[in-house]
Amino acid sequence: MSRLDAFINRMVSQRACLNFAADQTKDMSGPVLELGLGNGRTYHHMVEIMPGRDVFVFERAIASHPKSTPPDEMLIMGDVHETLPQALERFGPTASLIHADLGGHNPAKNDDFARAVSPLIEPLLAKGGLMVASDRMYFENLTEVALPADAVENACFIYG
Ligand SMILES: C[S@@+](CC[C@H](N)C(=O)[O-])C[C@H]1O[C@@H](n2cnc3c(N)ncnc32)[C@H](O)[C@@H]1O
Helix, strand or coil, rough: CCHHHHHHHHHHHHHHHHHHHHHHHHCCCCCCCEEEECCCHHHHHHHHHHHCCEEEECCCCCCCHHHHHCHHHHHHEHHHHHHHHHHHHCCCCEEEEEEEEECCCCCHHHHHHHHHHHHHHHHHHHEEEEEEECCCCCCCCECCCCCCCCCCCCEEEEEE
């Protein structure tokens, strides 16, 4: 598969999975967590499709488009290995939707990273909440949810 095809699959799948998860959790009151701001495209989409819901963003270095830079009070700055345990103390197991897109271009490194952060993410999700990830995650109790029809297998994952 060309890099262009892989990129398009990832973008289409992120949108499809986020739309699906936002709809499935629309009646939940807990915060939404965006792990990895990057350019801010998915953050911008999440704010747009979930009006009225708090979207907190975890990032270690802001480099986003000005139109998709969160307000300071919604930013949780630092390495997620430190900020996710702090978020558990702050929020408890209340997140209605968690989206993680923390990886780079090295699949092996992304997999190691996913293994390391899975146990830090799992306790934050509320019962009935959904977790959307660009990489396969390694949870103890959360299981994979079937993807919506317009998402591409292995380009995105949903857990609940
Ligand atoms: C692929 S980008 C996210 C792209 C974003 N979803 C978008 O639509 O623009 C990954 C982001 O995760 C952040 N990141 C990676 N490892 C991190 C860590 N350990 N702690 C905090 N942020 C991290 C990077 O700084 C980068 O901005």
